[in-house]
Amino acid sequence: MSTSSRILRSRRPMLLTRTRPWICQSCLIRAQKLYTTAAETPLSPSDTPPTLRLEELKKGHDSSSGSVNQKWEVTVGLEIHAQLNAPQKLFSYLDAATSFNAPPNSRVAPFDAGTPGIQPKLNIPTIVPAIRAAVALECRINRRSAFDRKHYFYKDQPNGYQITQFYHPFASDGRLVLNELDGLAVSETVQVGIKQVQMEQDTAKSVFQPSTSPDVPARTLVDLNRAGSALVEIITTPSLKSSKHAAACLRKIQGILKASGAAVDGMEKGGVRCDVNVSIQKIGVPGLGRRVEIKNLNSIKAVQESIEAEIRRQVAVRESGGEIEGETRGWDALKGESKKLRRKEGEVDYRYMPDAELPPLIIDESLVAHIKSTLPPLPDDIISELMSEPFALTLKDARTMVDLDDGARVGYYKAVYNDISTRLGAQPSPKHLGKLIGNWTLHELGGRLASNFIAWADNPITTVQLADLLFHLQGGLITAANAKQVLDVLIESENPKAVVQDVIAKHDLATQATSEEDAELISLANEIVGQYPDKAAQIRSGKRPNLKNLFIGNLMKATGGKVDVQICRQVIEKIFSE
Structure with missing residues (x-):
């Protein structure tokens, strides 16, 4: 029998x-x-x-x-x-x-x-x-x-x-x-x-x-x-x-x-x-x-x-x-x-x-x-796991991750997280690493695939490529703006085995080593501020302090996205505090 x-x-x-x-x-x-x-x-x-x-x-x-x-x-x-x-x-x-x-x-x-x-x-x-x-x-x-x-x-x-x-x-x-x-x-x-x-x-x-x-x-x-x-x-x-x-x-x-x-x-x-x-x-x-x-x-x-x-x-x-x-x-x-x-x-x-x-x-x-x-994890279990440490996703992102593509993004997300954690070795994982990977999996990568009419099942970006890109980003080796450019190049590339480091080098997208004390950067920032005297006056008067973001964005654009956003922010803040 x-x-x-x-x-x-x-x-x-x-x-x-x-x-x-x-x-x-x-x-x-x-x-x-x-x-x-x-x-x-x-x-x-x-x-x-x-x-x-x-x-x-x-x-x-x-x-x-x-x-x-x-x-x-x-x-x-x-x-x-x-x-x-x-x-x-x-x-x-x-x-x-x-x-x-x-x-x-x-x-x-x-x-x-x-x-x-x-x-x-x-x-x-x-x-x-x-x-x-x-x-x-x-x-x-x-x-x-x-x-x-x-x-x-x-x-x-x-x-x-x-x-x-x-x-x-x-x-x-x-x-x-x-x-x-x-x-x-x-x-x-x-x-x-x-x-x-x-x-x-x-x-x-x-x-x-x-x-x-x-x-x-x-x-x-x-x-x-x-x-x-x-x-x-x-x-x-x-x-x-x-x-x-x-x-x-x-x-x-x-x-x-x-x-x-x-x-x-x-x-x-x-x-x-x-x-x-x-x-x-x-x-x-x-x-x-x-x-x-x-x-x-x-x-x-x-x-x-x-x-x-x-x-x-x-x-x-x-x-x-x-x-x-x-x-x-x-x-x-x-x-x-x-x-x-x-x-x-x-x-x-x-x-x-x-x-x-x-x-x-x-x-x-x-x-x-x-x-x-032998029953696999059910949606509630997966959502609770994604919301807890070390991933710490929001409820909205965790639910979206589980609901989209029959949950296929969950495995992709975890593979990227584990890859970066392995590269960090004995170093503690950055506090917001889980949220960073979740944002790029759902929004940056997911949004680009949707706008190009590419189904998730046909996603050309491997977990190794995304892990490599985000490892560079969280380590300050590339800015967020330039990381998005790299992702665009990888999606459009006909080479499925393209290496992130090679793309960064070819397009000169690596972060420029500098600080908020860099004279050239300060001079460039002052030049940008001088182009908008009315808005600068509104910031100094305290009427519209959020206009600083305009100058930070323009400074990053002027540097080709090679200077970290925090450095640009510190330079602009210093100019308006004087």
């Missing part, structure tokens, strides 16, 4: 009944109720956290901050669907390669196309990234989980049902904490419960083609390449207080999925989709209001805007004497409004039934322990 087979064991349950196509609807409803009673378990008190009381603004509504009206409280929950980092589909063991960029319908497995007679077979490696996601979200991994069939008929679902884990998910009872690391106020903390994490199949992709002429009508085409791909659905408890918190929660979960290796692509590439559930209730009335779901949101901006619009819509309906209908709505980003798609389906509508072809999934504790011990 293979290692994976020992770790993930399946046992076929005793099947009491099997759904047949000729069973009447009333029989299905009775069977559904029996299955629901047996499958559902009581929720813990943490699953129904208190909702937020909203404060009234003098004018209009501000649902992004949680302020709508003194009469109402709002509750928001998220359902996040993420494509797992798995090379094969979930239940198609053969011909099951996952691909999202291949020509339409070129990667279609028989089961996922609804081919008659083909049975599902669990592709065991797809379980591993799913467990990574659940562990990173601090969920309890359930030793036994099972698969259900969720029946509905749509063109993107060839089998007429979706295999999911609605009643017996493989993970549940997780948690997430939102705080200042996620953009909230310093004193603000939001506890978000993760009700469950379940595995399920993805659907096919519908591609709408508008009419191009009277003879060619509009049509919708279906690409089955995505059908059957492995997903995790992450369901939060209704614990979010506003659209701002929902956006922060979604952003954080995306970061966790990427950092843990559970998912590769985020919302910007279609790898993550989100449904939001929004309800309002009068303050003081127990329970939650009628829930409305907005489906298939594909960006954090869409999530935030759709929640704000839905809160405003529900408040308007209730305040005009109407009642909120339980329904599923779609979001129109261009119009900034949602539209009704259908009434909200219940569990009976989907006719959930245990999948008769798939045995329960038994997850061995040794696998969970191994994944926990």
Whole structure:
């Protein structure tokens, strides 16, 4: 028996009944109720956290901050669907390669196309990234989980049902904490419960083609390449207080999925989709209001805007004497409004039934322990590390470093820091070395790459080159202005192995050895001051002391950037102090 087979064991349950196509609807409803009673378990008190009381603004509504009206409280929950980092589909063991960029319908497995007679077979490696996601979200991994069939008929679902884990998910009872690391106020903390994490199949992709002429009508085409791909659905408890918190929660979960290796692509590439559930209730009335779901949101901006619009819509309906209908709505980003798609389906509508072809999934504790011990650092851990010694980055820079390019800049930044620290040897690292490297990694280098339309993955500056340049800069061997010139030369150079010292020498950019007592430098400074007598008078009168920066900049420019800025500053200060 293979290692994976020992770790993930399946046992076929005793099947009491099997759904047949000729069973009447009333029989299905009775069977559904029996299955629901047996499958559902009581929720813990943490699953129904208190909702937020909203404060009234003098004018209009501000649902992004949680302020709508003194009469109402709002509750928001998220359902996040993420494509797992798995090379094969979930239940198609053969011909099951996952691909999202291949020509339409070129990667279609028989089961996922609804081919008659083909049975599902669990592709065991797809379980591993799913467990990574659940562990990173601090969920309890359930030793036994099972698969259900969720029946509905749509063109993107060839089998007429979706295999999911609605009643017996493989993970549940997780948690997430939102705080200042996620953009909230310093004193603000939001506890978000993760009700469950379940595995399920993805659907096919519908591609709408508008009419191009009277003879060619509009049509919708279906690409089955995505059908059957492995997903995790992450369901939060209704614990979010506003659209701002929902956006922060979604952003954080995306970061966790990427950092843990559970998912590769985020919302910007279609790898993550989100449904939001929004309800309002009068303050003081127990329970939650009628829930409305907005489906298939594909960006954090869409999530935030759709929640704000839905809160405003529900408040308007209730305040005009109407009642909120339980329904599923779609979001129109261009119009900034949602539209009704259908009434909200219940569990009976989907006719959930245990999948008769798939045995329960038994997850061995040794696998969970191994994944926990090998889980890479998560975004919060990395941000905290970058903000602490020896790096000492600001919260803004640390967050930016982690968010950009899937965190690729963090490794680059650390490599540069370690290189310079090694060159310093026994010397203590300069106090602001971490901030200096962070500024050049994010702003100087990052800004130049962006302005030249160069992706970070194609960054031509090696860590050795940047470390060499900043070693010269922090040692006073080159000024900041000339260091920027060197960086420009390196980016434009066709030689990827260009040496920083050679560039400095070739362009005569080395710092000129001098001091604030240098007669030639003082003479040059006096000449520059004499060119602006009015501004010099304003400085001497104390009206505009900040104008000294003008003279410091002009002095540095006149020296070709070869004199250290502190020397130039001292010379100008001395002239105006006399």
